[in-house]
Protein backbone atom coordinates (compact mmCIF):
# COMPACT_ATOMS: atom_id res chain seq x y z
CA UNK A 202 0.00 0.00 0.00
CA UNK A 203 2.81 2.38 0.80
CA UNK A 204 4.07 3.40 -2.58
CA UNK A 205 7.50 4.85 -2.96
CA UNK A 206 8.15 8.40 -4.01
CA UNK A 207 7.36 8.79 -7.73
CA UNK A 208 10.50 8.80 -9.83
CA UNK A 209 9.02 11.60 -11.90
CA UNK A 210 9.76 13.97 -9.09
CA UNK A 211 12.71 15.91 -10.32
CA UNK A 212 14.46 16.85 -7.14
CA UNK A 213 18.00 18.02 -7.36
CA UNK A 214 19.64 16.12 -4.61
CA UNK A 215 22.76 16.97 -2.84
CA UNK A 216 23.47 13.74 -1.08
CA UNK A 217 25.33 13.93 2.17
CA UNK A 218 27.57 11.06 3.01
CA UNK A 219 29.08 12.44 6.15
CA UNK A 220 27.69 10.97 9.33
CA UNK A 221 28.12 13.91 11.64
CA UNK A 222 25.21 16.33 11.87
CA UNK A 223 25.58 17.72 15.35
CA UNK A 224 23.78 21.04 15.55
CA UNK A 225 25.80 24.00 16.67
CA UNK A 226 24.85 25.80 19.79
CA UNK A 227 24.06 29.29 18.59
CA UNK A 228 21.70 30.49 21.27
CA UNK A 229 23.84 30.58 24.36
CA UNK A 230 23.17 29.56 27.88
CA UNK A 231 19.66 30.72 28.72
CA UNK A 232 17.81 28.17 26.63
CA UNK A 233 14.67 29.16 24.77
CA UNK A 234 10.90 28.71 24.84
CA UNK A 235 8.29 28.30 22.14
CA UNK A 236 4.50 28.57 22.28
CA UNK A 237 2.46 25.38 22.58
CA UNK A 238 -0.95 25.74 20.98
CA UNK A 239 -3.73 23.44 22.17
CA UNK A 240 -5.78 21.84 19.40
CA UNK A 241 -8.95 23.51 20.73
CA UNK A 242 -7.36 26.94 21.01
CA UNK A 243 -8.48 29.70 18.60
CA UNK A 244 -4.89 29.75 17.19
CA UNK A 245 -5.21 26.11 16.11
CA UNK A 246 -6.56 25.23 12.64
CA UNK A 247 -8.46 22.42 14.42
CA UNK A 248 -10.50 24.57 16.74
CA UNK A 249 -14.17 24.10 16.11
CA UNK A 250 -16.40 26.87 17.43
CA UNK A 251 -19.43 24.56 17.37
CA UNK A 252 -17.85 22.08 19.80
CA UNK A 253 -19.22 21.76 23.33
CA UNK A 254 -17.48 20.55 26.51
CA UNK A 255 -19.13 17.17 26.09
CA UNK A 256 -18.25 16.83 22.39
CA UNK A 257 -14.65 17.80 23.21
CA UNK A 258 -14.56 15.21 25.99
CA UNK A 259 -15.88 12.51 23.63
CA UNK A 260 -13.17 13.43 21.13
CA UNK A 261 -10.55 13.39 23.91
CA UNK A 262 -11.66 9.87 24.90
CA UNK A 263 -11.28 8.70 21.29
CA UNK A 264 -7.85 10.28 20.97
CA UNK A 265 -6.83 8.68 24.28
CA UNK A 266 -7.68 5.20 23.01
CA UNK A 267 -5.97 5.87 19.73
CA UNK A 268 -2.74 6.92 21.51
CA UNK A 269 -2.97 4.08 24.04
CA UNK A 270 -3.25 1.55 21.21
CA UNK A 271 -0.24 3.12 19.53
CA UNK A 272 1.86 2.80 22.71
CA UNK A 273 0.57 -0.70 23.42
CA UNK A 274 1.41 -1.95 19.95
CA UNK A 275 4.83 -0.31 19.88
CA UNK A 276 5.81 -1.81 23.24
CA UNK A 277 4.25 -5.23 22.98
CA UNK A 278 5.38 -5.73 19.40
CA UNK A 279 8.71 -4.08 20.06
CA UNK A 280 8.50 -1.78 17.04
CA UNK A 281 11.49 0.53 17.22
CA UNK A 282 10.73 4.20 17.85
CA UNK A 283 9.05 6.86 15.75
CA UNK A 284 5.52 6.36 14.54
CA UNK A 285 4.34 2.83 14.22
CA UNK A 286 5.04 1.53 10.78
CA UNK A 287 3.00 -1.26 9.32
CA UNK A 288 4.19 -2.91 6.15
CA UNK A 289 0.85 -3.28 4.44
CA UNK A 290 -2.76 -2.24 4.64
CA UNK A 291 -3.76 -5.83 5.36
CA UNK A 292 -1.77 -5.65 8.55
CA UNK A 293 -4.36 -4.14 10.85
CA UNK A 294 -2.10 -4.22 13.86
CA UNK A 295 -2.26 -0.45 14.18
CA UNK A 296 -5.94 -0.06 13.46
CA UNK A 297 -6.43 2.06 16.56
CA UNK A 298 -4.05 4.73 15.40
CA UNK A 299 -5.18 7.79 13.59
CA UNK A 300 -3.17 10.69 12.30
CA UNK A 301 -5.64 12.90 14.15
CA UNK A 302 -4.63 12.06 17.66
CA UNK A 303 -2.60 15.11 18.54
CA UNK A 304 -3.04 17.57 21.38
CA UNK A 305 -0.56 20.40 20.93
CA UNK A 306 0.86 22.25 17.95
CA UNK A 307 3.98 24.39 17.75
CA UNK A 308 5.09 26.87 15.14
CA UNK A 309 8.67 27.12 13.92
CA UNK A 310 10.67 27.95 10.79
CA UNK A 311 12.43 25.76 8.26
CA UNK A 312 15.17 26.62 5.74
CA UNK A 313 17.03 29.68 4.49
CA UNK A 314 15.18 31.95 4.00
CA UNK A 315 13.09 30.71 6.93
CA UNK A 316 9.53 29.58 6.18
CA UNK A 317 6.97 29.19 8.94
CA UNK A 318 5.40 25.78 9.60
CA UNK A 319 2.88 24.61 12.19
CA UNK A 320 3.35 21.04 13.41
CA UNK A 321 2.21 18.63 16.08
CA UNK A 322 4.47 18.63 19.16
CA UNK A 323 4.68 14.95 20.08
CA UNK A 324 6.39 13.38 23.11
CA UNK A 325 5.45 9.93 21.72
CA UNK A 326 7.62 9.97 18.57
CA UNK A 327 11.10 10.98 17.44
CA UNK A 328 11.25 11.96 13.77
CA UNK A 329 10.62 15.58 12.85
CA UNK A 330 8.87 15.71 9.46
CA UNK A 331 6.99 18.23 7.37
CA UNK A 332 5.31 18.06 3.97
CA UNK A 333 7.53 19.29 1.13
CA UNK A 334 7.28 20.27 -2.52
CA UNK A 335 6.97 18.64 -4.95
CA UNK A 336 4.12 16.57 -3.57
CA UNK A 337 2.01 14.53 -5.95
CA UNK A 338 -0.29 13.60 -3.12
CA UNK A 339 -0.22 15.44 0.19
CA UNK A 340 -2.98 15.88 2.73
CA UNK A 341 -4.24 19.47 2.71
CA UNK A 342 -2.55 21.85 5.11
CA UNK A 343 -3.33 25.44 6.02
CA UNK A 344 0.21 26.77 5.31
CA UNK A 345 1.95 26.53 1.88
CA UNK A 346 4.17 23.46 1.40
CA UNK A 347 7.86 23.90 2.18
CA UNK A 348 9.97 24.04 -0.98
CA UNK A 349 13.42 22.54 -0.32
CA UNK A 350 14.73 23.78 -3.68
CA UNK A 351 14.13 27.36 -2.56
CA UNK A 352 16.28 26.87 0.54
CA UNK A 353 20.06 27.26 0.43
CA UNK A 354 20.59 25.05 3.50
CA UNK A 355 18.57 21.95 2.51
CA UNK A 356 20.49 18.68 2.07
CA UNK A 357 19.27 15.12 1.57
CA UNK A 358 20.86 12.41 3.72
CA UNK A 359 22.34 9.38 1.97
CA UNK A 360 20.90 5.97 2.74
CA UNK A 361 24.45 4.93 3.58
CA UNK A 362 24.69 7.45 6.42
CA UNK A 363 24.51 6.02 9.93
CA UNK A 364 21.54 8.18 10.81
CA UNK A 365 19.45 6.53 8.11
CA UNK A 366 19.29 3.31 10.09
CA UNK A 367 17.85 5.23 13.05
CA UNK A 368 14.57 5.38 11.11
CA UNK A 369 12.22 2.56 11.97
CA UNK A 370 11.38 1.90 8.30
CA UNK A 371 13.98 3.07 5.90
CA UNK A 372 14.99 2.23 2.36
CA UNK A 373 17.37 3.44 -0.31
CA UNK A 374 15.82 5.81 -2.86
CA UNK A 375 16.60 5.97 -6.60
CA UNK A 376 19.49 8.36 -6.03
CA UNK A 377 20.62 6.74 -2.77
CA UNK A 378 18.47 9.04 -0.70
CA UNK A 379 17.54 7.85 2.78
CA UNK A 380 13.82 7.26 2.38
CA UNK A 381 11.21 6.61 5.09
CA UNK A 382 7.78 5.03 4.74
CA UNK A 383 5.54 5.23 7.77
CA UNK A 384 2.00 3.88 7.64
CA UNK A 385 -0.81 4.28 10.12
CA UNK A 386 -3.60 1.81 10.70
CA UNK A 387 -6.25 4.29 9.60
CA UNK A 388 -4.91 4.33 6.03
CA UNK A 389 -2.77 7.40 6.49
CA UNK A 390 0.91 7.28 5.67
CA UNK A 391 3.93 9.50 5.05
CA UNK A 392 6.82 8.85 2.66
CA UNK A 393 9.81 11.11 2.28
CA UNK A 394 13.53 11.73 2.46
CA UNK A 395 15.58 12.13 5.60
CA UNK A 396 17.32 15.48 5.18
CA UNK A 397 19.12 18.19 7.09
CA UNK A 398 18.03 21.77 7.31
CA UNK A 399 18.28 24.88 9.46
CA UNK A 400 15.33 25.02 11.87
CA UNK A 401 14.56 28.20 13.76
CA UNK A 402 12.29 28.93 16.66
CA UNK A 403 10.71 32.17 17.83
CA UNK A 404 11.78 32.22 21.40
CA UNK A 405 9.44 33.80 23.91
CA UNK A 406 11.12 37.13 24.49
CA UNK A 407 11.71 37.87 20.83
CA UNK A 408 14.99 36.21 19.87
CA UNK A 409 14.94 33.80 16.98
CA UNK A 410 16.97 30.73 17.73
CA UNK A 411 18.64 28.95 14.80
CA UNK A 412 19.56 25.29 14.78
CA UNK A 413 21.56 24.42 11.65
CA UNK A 414 21.87 20.91 10.16
CA UNK A 415 18.93 19.40 12.00
CA UNK A 416 17.85 16.00 10.74
CA UNK A 417 14.25 16.04 9.59
CA UNK A 418 12.01 14.32 7.10
CA UNK A 419 10.81 16.00 3.91
CA UNK A 420 7.54 14.20 3.16
CA UNK A 421 6.73 14.01 -0.55
CA UNK A 422 3.77 11.64 -0.42
CA UNK A 423 1.16 11.39 2.32
CA UNK A 424 -2.39 10.65 3.26
CA UNK A 425 -4.09 11.47 6.52
CA UNK A 426 -4.93 14.68 8.31
CA UNK A 427 -2.18 15.22 10.85
CA UNK A 428 -4.26 17.94 12.45
CA UNK A 429 -4.07 20.12 9.32
CA UNK A 430 -0.54 21.08 10.31
CA UNK A 431 2.62 20.76 8.24
CA UNK A 432 3.85 17.67 10.08
CA UNK A 433 5.21 16.49 13.41
CA UNK A 434 7.99 17.52 15.76
CA UNK A 435 9.19 14.42 17.60
CA UNK A 436 10.05 15.23 21.22
CA UNK A 437 10.68 11.62 22.26
CA UNK A 438 13.81 10.17 23.80
CA UNK A 439 15.20 8.50 20.64
CA UNK A 440 18.16 9.51 18.48
CA UNK A 441 16.26 11.52 15.84
CA UNK A 442 14.08 13.58 18.17
CA UNK A 443 14.48 17.33 18.45
CA UNK A 444 15.51 16.89 22.09
CA UNK A 445 18.30 14.40 21.35
CA UNK A 446 19.50 16.43 18.38
CA UNK A 447 19.71 19.62 20.44
CA UNK A 448 21.46 17.48 23.07
CA UNK A 449 24.15 19.21 25.05
CA UNK A 450 23.22 22.63 23.67
CA UNK A 451 20.04 22.41 25.79
CA UNK A 452 21.73 20.28 28.47
CA UNK A 453 19.29 17.57 27.27
CA UNK A 454 16.50 19.33 29.17
CA UNK A 455 13.01 20.46 28.26
CA UNK A 456 9.82 21.24 30.13
CA UNK A 457 6.21 22.24 29.68
CA UNK A 458 3.36 23.47 31.83
CA UNK A 459 -0.13 22.64 30.55
CA UNK A 460 -3.03 24.87 31.63
CA UNK A 461 -6.29 23.22 32.62
CA UNK A 462 -8.59 21.93 29.88
CA UNK A 463 -11.08 24.74 30.52
CA UNK A 464 -8.30 27.20 29.59
CA UNK A 465 -7.44 25.71 26.20
CA UNK A 466 -7.24 29.20 24.69
CA UNK A 467 -4.31 30.01 26.98
CA UNK A 468 -1.01 29.57 25.18
CA UNK A 469 1.48 27.57 27.16
CA UNK A 470 5.17 27.10 26.50
CA UNK A 471 7.62 24.40 25.67
CA UNK A 472 10.97 25.29 27.25
CA UNK A 473 14.40 24.07 26.15
CA UNK A 474 17.68 24.20 28.05
CA UNK A 475 17.92 26.06 31.32
CA UNK A 476 14.45 27.53 30.66
CA UNK A 477 13.31 23.95 31.11
CA UNK A 478 14.77 23.58 34.57
CA UNK A 479 12.12 22.72 37.17
CA UNK A 480 13.01 23.26 40.82
CA UNK A 481 11.60 24.62 44.06
CA UNK A 482 10.79 23.30 47.50
CA UNK A 483 7.51 21.77 46.31
CA UNK A 484 9.06 19.92 43.35
CA UNK A 485 9.54 16.15 43.36
CA UNK A 486 11.74 14.01 41.11
CA UNK A 487 11.52 10.48 39.84
CA UNK A 488 13.82 8.50 37.53
CA UNK A 489 13.14 8.41 33.79
CA UNK A 490 13.62 4.72 33.10
CA UNK A 491 15.27 3.52 29.89
CA UNK A 492 12.75 1.39 28.03
CA UNK A 493 12.08 -0.10 24.65
CA UNK A 494 11.47 1.79 22.41
CA UNK A 495 13.74 4.54 23.75
CA UNK A 496 11.27 7.02 22.25
CA UNK A 497 8.88 6.73 25.19
CA UNK A 498 9.29 8.26 28.64
CA UNK A 499 8.86 5.44 31.14
CA UNK A 500 8.40 6.03 34.87
CA UNK A 501 7.74 3.73 37.78
CA UNK A 502 4.53 4.30 39.72
CA UNK A 503 4.68 2.63 43.16
CA UNK A 504 1.24 3.37 44.52
CA UNK A 505 -1.83 5.56 44.35
CA UNK A 506 -3.48 6.99 47.44
CA UNK A 507 -6.94 8.47 47.79
CA UNK A 508 -7.48 11.28 50.32
CA UNK A 509 -7.30 9.76 53.79
CA UNK A 510 -8.31 6.32 52.50
CA UNK A 511 -4.79 4.90 52.30
CA UNK A 512 -2.77 3.62 49.37
CA UNK A 513 -3.23 1.10 46.64
CA UNK A 514 -0.10 -0.64 45.46
CA UNK A 515 0.15 -0.51 41.70
CA UNK A 516 0.05 -3.95 40.17
CA UNK A 517 3.63 -4.60 39.05
CA UNK A 518 2.74 -7.35 36.62
CA UNK A 519 1.47 -5.21 33.79
CA UNK A 520 2.70 -5.91 30.31
CA UNK A 521 4.48 -2.57 30.02
CA UNK A 522 6.77 -3.57 32.86
CA UNK A 523 8.02 -6.65 31.00
CA UNK A 524 9.57 -4.79 28.10
CA UNK A 525 10.35 -1.56 29.85
CA UNK A 526 12.58 -3.14 32.48
CA UNK A 527 11.46 -1.38 35.63
CA UNK A 528 9.10 1.16 34.10
CA UNK A 529 5.37 0.56 34.46
CA UNK A 530 3.85 3.80 33.14
CA UNK A 531 4.56 6.16 30.24
CA UNK A 532 4.25 9.92 30.68
CA UNK A 533 2.85 11.47 27.49
CA UNK A 534 1.67 14.99 26.71
CA UNK A 535 -0.39 13.75 23.76
CA UNK A 536 -2.77 11.38 25.59
CA UNK A 537 -5.61 13.22 27.35
CA UNK A 538 -6.72 10.55 29.84
CA UNK A 539 -4.72 8.36 32.23
CA UNK A 540 -4.64 4.58 31.80
CA UNK A 541 -4.03 2.22 34.70
CA UNK A 542 -4.35 -1.55 35.06
CA UNK A 543 -7.86 -2.67 35.94
CA UNK A 544 -7.09 -4.19 39.32
CA UNK A 545 -5.42 -1.02 40.60
CA UNK A 546 -8.14 1.11 39.03
CA UNK A 547 -10.96 -0.84 40.74
CA UNK A 548 -9.29 -0.42 44.15
CA UNK A 549 -8.80 3.30 43.58
CA UNK A 550 -12.42 3.68 42.40
CA UNK A 551 -13.68 1.82 45.50
CA UNK A 552 -11.68 4.11 47.78
CA UNK A 553 -13.03 7.20 46.02
CA UNK A 554 -16.60 5.87 46.21
CA UNK A 555 -16.33 5.14 49.92
CA UNK A 556 -14.95 8.59 50.71
CA UNK A 557 -17.90 10.49 49.22
CA UNK A 558 -21.65 10.29 49.72
CA UNK A 559 -22.71 10.94 46.11
CA UNK A 560 -24.77 8.25 44.39
CA UNK A 561 -22.99 6.21 41.70
CA UNK A 562 -24.37 6.48 38.17
CA UNK A 563 -23.53 4.76 34.91
CA UNK A 564 -21.05 6.43 32.55
CA UNK A 565 -22.96 7.53 29.42
CA UNK A 566 -19.74 6.91 27.41
CA UNK A 567 -19.28 3.38 28.80
CA UNK A 568 -15.58 4.01 29.48
CA UNK A 569 -15.15 5.13 33.06
CA UNK A 570 -15.29 2.83 36.10
CA UNK A 571 -16.77 5.34 38.52
CA UNK A 572 -19.23 8.14 37.85
CA UNK A 573 -21.01 10.16 40.52
CA UNK A 574 -24.20 12.18 40.50
CA UNK A 575 -23.13 15.35 42.29
CA UNK A 576 -26.40 17.26 41.82
CA UNK A 577 -26.91 17.21 45.62
CA UNK A 578 -23.72 19.19 46.20
CA UNK A 579 -25.08 22.55 45.09
CA UNK A 580 -22.34 22.86 42.47
CA UNK A 581 -19.49 22.49 44.94
CA UNK A 582 -18.76 18.77 45.10
CA UNK A 583 -15.86 17.96 47.41
CA UNK A 584 -13.85 15.11 46.01
CA UNK A 585 -10.70 13.60 47.47
CA UNK A 586 -7.21 14.40 46.17
CA UNK A 587 -5.59 11.43 44.51
CA UNK A 588 -1.84 11.08 44.90
CA UNK A 589 0.33 9.24 42.40
CA UNK A 590 3.46 8.08 44.22
CA UNK A 591 6.23 7.74 41.66
CA UNK A 592 9.35 5.90 42.69
CA UNK A 593 12.18 7.68 44.43
CA UNK A 594 9.80 9.39 46.85
CA UNK A 595 7.86 11.51 44.35
CA UNK A 596 4.24 11.99 45.43
CA UNK A 597 2.27 14.00 42.87
CA UNK A 598 -0.95 15.27 44.44
CA UNK A 599 -3.66 15.47 41.80
CA UNK A 600 -6.62 17.75 42.28
CA UNK A 601 -10.19 17.34 41.15
CA UNK A 602 -9.55 18.91 37.72
CA UNK A 603 -6.74 16.38 37.15
CA UNK A 604 -8.76 13.32 38.10
CA UNK A 605 -12.43 13.97 37.33
CA UNK A 606 -14.17 14.93 34.12
CA UNK A 607 -17.71 16.24 33.76
CA UNK A 608 -19.40 13.90 31.30
CA UNK A 609 -22.83 15.50 31.67
CA UNK A 610 -24.38 18.15 33.85
CA UNK A 611 -23.78 17.12 37.48
CA UNK A 612 -22.13 13.85 36.48
CA UNK A 613 -18.43 13.59 37.30
CA UNK A 614 -16.39 10.54 36.35
CA UNK A 615 -13.02 9.42 37.68
CA UNK A 616 -10.79 10.22 34.69
CA UNK A 617 -8.84 6.96 34.81
CA UNK A 618 -9.33 4.28 32.16
CA UNK A 619 -8.58 0.59 32.55
CA UNK A 620 -5.53 -0.31 30.47
CA UNK A 621 -6.97 -3.84 30.24
CA UNK A 622 -9.65 -2.60 27.82
CA UNK A 623 -8.90 -3.81 24.26
CA UNK A 624 -5.68 -5.42 25.52
CA UNK A 625 -3.90 -2.05 25.56
CA UNK A 626 -1.67 -3.35 28.35
CA UNK A 627 0.23 -0.08 28.90
CA UNK A 628 -0.25 2.46 31.64
CA UNK A 629 -0.13 6.12 30.60
CA UNK A 630 0.04 9.27 32.70
CA UNK A 631 -2.02 11.55 30.48
CA UNK A 632 -2.19 15.30 30.00
CA UNK A 633 -5.32 15.99 32.05
CA UNK A 634 -3.47 14.59 35.07
CA UNK A 635 -0.46 16.76 34.14
CA UNK A 636 -2.39 20.04 34.02
CA UNK A 637 -1.06 22.80 36.27
CA UNK A 638 2.25 21.09 36.89
CA UNK A 639 5.55 22.32 35.52
CA UNK A 640 7.11 19.11 34.23
CA UNK A 641 10.81 18.98 33.44
CA UNK A 642 12.55 16.19 31.53
CA UNK A 643 16.29 15.85 32.07
CA UNK A 644 17.55 13.24 29.62
CA UNK A 645 21.14 13.49 30.84
CA UNK A 646 20.40 12.82 34.51
CA UNK A 647 17.44 10.63 33.38
CA UNK A 648 15.16 12.40 35.81
CA UNK A 649 11.66 13.86 35.65
CA UNK A 650 10.85 16.76 37.98
CA UNK A 651 7.30 17.86 38.72
CA UNK A 652 6.22 21.03 40.52
CA UNK A 653 2.68 22.36 41.04
CA UNK A 654 2.23 25.57 39.02
CA UNK A 655 -0.40 27.96 37.71
CA UNK A 656 0.35 27.25 34.06
CA UNK A 657 -1.98 29.93 32.68
CA UNK A 658 0.09 32.59 34.46
CA UNK A 659 3.68 31.52 33.94
Ligand SMILES: *[C@@H]1O[C@H](CO)[C@@H](O)[C@H](O)[C@H]1NC(C)=O
Nearest residue numbers: 260299300301387389425426
Ligand atom coordinates in the same frame (compact mmCIF):
# COMPACT_ATOMS: atom_id res chain seq x y z
C1 LIG B 1 -9.92 13.19 11.84
O1 LIG B 1 -10.88 13.91 12.58
C2 LIG B 1 -11.92 14.42 11.80
C3 LIG B 1 -12.78 15.28 12.69
O2 LIG B 1 -12.83 14.78 13.99
C4 LIG B 1 -12.69 13.25 11.17
O3 LIG B 1 -13.71 13.73 10.38
C5 LIG B 1 -11.72 12.44 10.32
O4 LIG B 1 -12.35 11.30 9.81
C6 LIG B 1 -10.54 12.00 11.14
N1 LIG B 1 -9.56 11.38 10.27
C7 LIG B 1 -8.91 10.28 10.62
C8 LIG B 1 -7.89 9.83 9.64
O5 LIG B 1 -9.13 9.67 11.65
Ligand SMILES: *[C@@H]1O[C@H](CO)[C@@H](O)[C@H](O)[C@H]1NC(C)=O
Nearest residue numbers: 202387388389390424425426
Ligand atom coordinates in the same frame (compact mmCIF):
# COMPACT_ATOMS: atom_id res chain seq x y z
C1 LIG C 1 -6.27 7.89 2.74
O1 LIG C 1 -6.78 7.92 4.08
C2 LIG C 1 -8.15 7.61 4.18
C3 LIG C 1 -8.54 7.74 5.64
O2 LIG C 1 -8.08 8.93 6.17
C4 LIG C 1 -8.40 6.21 3.65
O3 LIG C 1 -9.79 5.95 3.69
C5 LIG C 1 -7.88 6.11 2.24
O4 LIG C 1 -8.01 4.79 1.80
C6 LIG C 1 -6.43 6.51 2.17
N1 LIG C 1 -5.95 6.48 0.81
C7 LIG C 1 -4.91 5.76 0.43
C8 LIG C 1 -4.52 5.91 -0.96
O5 LIG C 1 -4.33 5.02 1.19
Ligand SMILES: *[C@@H]1O[C@H](CO)[C@@H](O)[C@H](O)[C@H]1NC(C)=O
Nearest residue numbers: 543544547619620621622623
Ligand atom coordinates in the same frame (compact mmCIF):
# COMPACT_ATOMS: atom_id res chain seq x y z
C1 LIG D 1 -12.23 -4.65 35.64
O1 LIG D 1 -12.55 -5.22 36.88
C2 LIG D 1 -13.95 -5.19 37.15
C3 LIG D 1 -14.18 -5.65 38.60
O2 LIG D 1 -13.41 -6.77 38.90
C4 LIG D 1 -14.66 -6.08 36.14
O3 LIG D 1 -16.05 -6.05 36.36
C5 LIG D 1 -14.36 -5.53 34.74
O4 LIG D 1 -14.91 -6.37 33.75
C6 LIG D 1 -12.87 -5.42 34.52
N1 LIG D 1 -12.64 -4.73 33.25
C7 LIG D 1 -11.69 -5.10 32.38
C8 LIG D 1 -11.56 -4.27 31.16
O5 LIG D 1 -10.96 -6.07 32.58
